[in-house]
Every structure is written in structure tokens, then in C-alpha cells.
Amino acid sequence: xxxxxxxxxxxxxxxxxxxxxxxxxxxxxxxxxxxIMGPSGSGKSTxxxxxxxxxxxxxxxxxxxxxxxxxxxxxxxxxxQMVGFVFQSYNLFPHMTVLRNITLPLETVKKMPKEEAIxxxxxxxxxxxxxxxxxxxxxxxxxxxQQRVAIARALAMDPVLxxxxxxxxxxxxxxxxxxxxxxxxxxxRGISMLIVTHELDFAEDVADRIVFMDxxxxxxxxxPHRVLYNPRIDRTKKFLRAIARRVFR
Amino acid sequence: MAWNKLGVIxxxxxxxxxxxxxxxxxxxxxxxxxxxxxxxSFFFGLCLATLLTLMRVFGNLPLRTISRAYIEAFRGTPVLxxxxxxxxxxxxxxxxxxxxxxxxxTLSLNSAAYQAEILRSSIKAIPETQYLSAExxxxxxxxxxxxxxxxxxxxxxxxxxxxxMVALVKESSLASVIGVxxxxxxxxxxxxxxxxxxxxxxxxALVYLVVCLALSQLSKVIEAxxxxxxxxxxxx
Numbered sequence: 001x002x003x004x005x006x007x008x009x010x011x012x013x014x015x016x017x018x019x020x021x022x023x024x025x026x027x028x029x030x031x032x033x034x035x036i037m038g039p040s041g042s043g044k045s046t047x048x049x050x051x052x053x054x055x056x057x058x059x060x061x062x063x064x065x066x067x068x069x070x071x072x073x074x075x076x077x078x079x080x081q082m083v084g085f086v087f088q089s090y091n092l093f094p095h096m097t098v099l100r101n102i103t104l105p106l107e108t109v110k111k112m113p114k115e116e117a118i119x120x121x122x123x124x125x126x127x128x129x130x131x132x133x134x135x136x137x138x139x140x141x142x143x144x145x146q147q148r149v150a151i152a153r154a155l156a157m158d159p160v161l162x163x164x165x166x167x168x169x170x171x172x173x174x175x176x177x178x179x180x181x182x183x184x185x186x187x188x189r190g191i192s193m194l195i196v197t198h199e200l201d202f203a204e205d206v207a208d209r210i211v212f213m214d215x216x217x218x219x220x221x222x223x224p225h226r227v228l229y230n231p232r233i234d235r236t237k238k239f240l241r242a243i244a245r246r247v248f249r
Numbered sequence: 250m251a252w253n254k255l256g257v258i259x260x261x262x263x264x265x266x267x268x269x270x271x272x273x274x275x276x277x278x279x280x281x282x283x284x285x286x287x288x289x290s291f292f293f294g295l296c297l298a299t300l301l302t303l304m305r306v307f308g309n310l311p312l313r314t315i316s317r318a319y320i321e322a323f324r325g326t327p328v329l330x331x332x333x334x335x336x337x338x339x340x341x342x343x344x345x346x347x348x349x350x351x352x353x354x355t356l357s358l359n360s361a362a363y364q365a366e367i368l369r370s371s372i373k374a375i376p377e378t379q380y381l382s383a384e385x386x387x388x389x390x391x392x393x394x395x396x397x398x399x400x401x402x403x404x405x406x407x408x409x410x411x412x413x414m415v416a417l418v419k420e421s422s423l424a425s426v427i428g429v430x431x432x433x434x435x436x437x438x439x440x441x442x443x444x445x446x447x448x449x450x451x452x453x454a455l456v457y458l459v460v461c462l463a464l465s466q467l468s469k470v471i472e473a474x475x476x477x478x479x480x481x482x483x484x485x
Binding site: 049052054077078079080081083085087089091092093094095104105108109136137138139140141153157 | 378379381382383384385386387388389392396397400401404477478479480
């Protein structure tokens with residue numbers, strides 16, 4: 001097989017009988033950073049969630065590191081161990097310290113000995129600049145700090161792919177930057193990333209490719225410069241005009 | 250006469266305050282029975298409630314239906330009627346309990362319904378994002394409940410469970426109806442011997458009040474001990 005970390009083909013997914021993803025095909029190569037953009041309700045989050053079956057896909061194909069994710073014989077928990085997921089609302093466990101938030105999955109899912117898990121946790125916390133907060137509880141931290149811990153928690157699992165669902169949308173501009181800086185830093189380390197975000201500068205810096213979604217489909221994709229400065233599709237133009245006050249002919 | 254050992258007969262009844270104070274040690278013995286019934290009922294009720302909640306949350310449709318029907322039946326009928334049914338009704342089909350056992354069985358069965366609802370609503374109060382987050386890390390359903398959901402849900406449940414314990418202390422007074430000599434029944438005896446219903450029932454009420462206030466304090470201590478740091482709303 002190829003060097004694709006993620007391969008999605010003709011994916012359909014939704015909630016109840018409401019179809020949200022209508023035939024999406026997408027590839028992320030090893031080390032590639034792909035940014036997904038698109039208006040609310042276009043299916044970005046659902047797409048991310050359905051990749052690790054947090055939303056159950058209806059039909060299509062998903063391969064992660066050549067593992068057939070939708071094969072009933074595949075243990076989805078094994079797949080989720082390999083894929084980090086960062087949520088818009090951080091979703092740390094409020095009743096545990098920052099350190100425990102990270103060691104818990106290492107100990108229970110990866111069966112790592114306690115000491116090793118602690119070492120690993122401290123290492124990733126250092127990476128996101130949160131080491132000194134290891135004994136705090138999530139609700140004692142700012143949103144930006146919580147999100148950095150959530151990123152550390154995902155990284156601690158040594159994922160082959162990191163899925164980020166609007167990681168900075170819940171943050172004010174100042175806190176956004178501290179999280180985006182951490183993400184820029186991580187991006188340089190060669191991990192494959194699929195990021196839903198509306199941060200144009202960040203997308204331009206980090207993305208190898210930008211995918212634009214609308215109404216459950218990918219309507220445009222290409223290198224960041226092309227999509228951000230010279231979009232071909234009217235819907236993309238309209239969206240970028242709205243979020244960046246950019247003018248297109 | 251047994252009563253006289255306690256100095257009831259011939260007790261100075263001229264000063265009401267003094268009289269009430271003198272009643273307390275006598276009533277305290279009834280309190281022991283009250284506490285025995287309510288604590289045991291709470292404990293057995295909690296065990297059964299756990300089972301009902303497991304059926305409700307993890308069970309298939311028949312199990313969920315049984316659990317719901319049980320809860321509706323015991324919440325939808327008066328506990329006094331349940332007590333009378335079990336103590337006076339069941340003997341006619343050959344099931345006979347002594348009064349204390351009948352009281353504990355009734356209150357356990359009844360409290361289980363309420364406690365099951367407390368546990369279920371506490372579990373439901375945990376946001377779905379907590380499940381998603383744990384799932385995304387590859388945790389199993391058992392691990393998710395063991396480490397993420399239940400520790401949070403049980404914190405939420407503490408005040409309501411203590412409230413249920415308080416309710417049980419008071420409901421245990423119904424056992425006096427089938428002849429269990431607990432706090433209220435002792436009060437009734439005292440009234441029969443002294444004809445001072447006002448003072449006696451005030452004393453009885455005060456003993457209940459002290460116990461329930463102590464339980465509220467206990468709730469505060471437990472809540473403070475398990476408070477999630479940073480969760481300021483929980484300080485109420």
C-alpha cells in the first residue's frame with residue numbers, strides 16, 4: 001500500500017435519517033497537514049468524527065495506516081489508539097489532575113506501567129508548555145491551557161494521525177495564539193494532521209493542502225495559496241469574503 | 250413496672266422544658282431502632298438501586314422495562330400502603346415477616362426506586378462530550394464508566410442520596426403503625442402514660458430534627474471532600 005496515513009473513499013454519514021456527509025473522498029499522506037474549511041453545518045466535524053467512528057458511517061471506505069476501519073472485524077479501539085482527537089471544547093476529565101488526564105489512557109488503553117506513563121505525560125506536557133500545571137485540575141485552567149493539555153493528551157498516545165476539530169473556536173484571540181503556536185510547533189515534528197479550522201493565517205502557515213466543504217461534500221481543494229487567494233468556486237469565494245473580508249473578482 | 254425504671258411515672262411534669270429534657274434519654278432508645286431501620290433500608294435500597302440502574306442503563310428492552318415498571322410502581326403508591334400490604338397482606342399467601350423485618354423490606358424496596366432514579370439522573374447529567382473524549386482515546390465501555398463517568402456521577406448523586414437518607418429516617422416512623430417500637434412509637438407510649446401530647450411530640454420531633462440536621466452536615470462534609478477543584482458552582 002501507499003504512504004497514505006488516511007484514505008477516505010465515498011463516505012456517507014449522518015445522524016438518524018439526516019444525511020450529513022454525502023460522498024466524501026479524502027487522503028492524508030504521511031506527514032501531510034490538511035486543513036478543512038467550510039461553513040457551519042457543512043459536515044466538517046461529522047467527517048472528523050466518522051473517521052474514528054465516533055459517528056457511525058453509513059457507507060464508504062476508511063483506511064488508517066492500511067487498516068480497514070469499517071471492517072466489522074477491526075477493533076475500533078485499536079484504531080482510536082492510533083489516532084489523536086482534539087475537540088473544540090477540550091473535553092478534559094474535570095475530576096482528574098492534568099497529569100492523570102494523560103496517564104489514565106496510557107495506563108488503561110496502552111497498558112503502560114505507571115512510572116513510564118508519568119514520564120511520558122511530563123514529556124508531552126513540556127512540549128505544550130504545561131509541565132508546571134501538571135497537578136492542577138482542568139477547571140482551574142484557562143481555555144487555552146486546557147486545550148494545550150488536550151493536545152498533549154492526544155500526543156501522548158503517539159498517534160499516526162491527529163484530528164483537530166476547531167481547536168481554537170472556543171477561545172478568545174489571545175488564547176487562540178498560544179494554542180496555534182503549539183500546533184505550529186507540533187506540525188514541524190512531522191506528524192500527519194487533519195485540522196478543521198477557520199484560522200486563515202494558521203492554515204496558510206501549516207497546511208500542505210486546504211479542503212473546502214459545503215453541504216456534506218468537498219467542493220474545492222488545493223494548495224493553501226491557491227484556495228485562499230484564488231478560489232475557483234463561488235461558494236468558497238463567498239465564504240472567504242465573509243470570514244476574511246477578502247475581495248475576489 | 251418497666252416504665253418506672255426509666256422514671257417515667259412520677260416524673261416531674263410541672264416544668265414543660267424540664268419534662269421534655271427528661272423525655273430525651275427515653276426516646277433515644279427508640280432512636281436506635283429508627284436508625285437501624287433507616288440505615289439498613291438505605292443500604293439494601295442502594296444495592297437494589299444499583300441493580301435497577303444497571304438494568305436501565307445497560308440492559309436490553311425487557312430489562313429496561315422491568316426496571317422502569319418497578320420504579321413507577323414504588324414511586325406511584327404510598328409507602329404506608331406498601332407497608333400494610335407487606336405486613337398484613339402477604340401472610341394470606343403464606344409470606345410472614347416480623348414487624349421490624351417487614352418495615353426494613355418495605356422501606357428498602359421503596360427507597361430503591363428513588364435511589365435508582367437518583368443514580369440514573371446523575372449518570373445522565375454527565376455530558377456526552379465526556380463519553381466521546383474517552384472513546385476517542387480508545388477506552389473500553391467498562392473503563393469509560395469506571396474512570397470517567399461514575400466518579401463524576403457519584404459526586405453529583407451525593408446530595409440527593411443524603412436527602413433520600415433523611416427521607417428514610419422520617420419515613421421509618423411509619424413502622425410504628427405495624428407495632429415496631431421506634432422513636433415515634435415510644436412517643437406514643439409516653440403520651441399514653443403522661444397525657445402530655447404536646448410536649449412529648451415536640452420532643453420526638455426535636456430528636457428527628459437533630460438526626461436530620463446531622464445528616465445534612467454529613468452531606469456537606471462529603472461534598473467538600475470530593476469537590477472537583479475549579480468547579481465553583483459546586484460550592485452552593
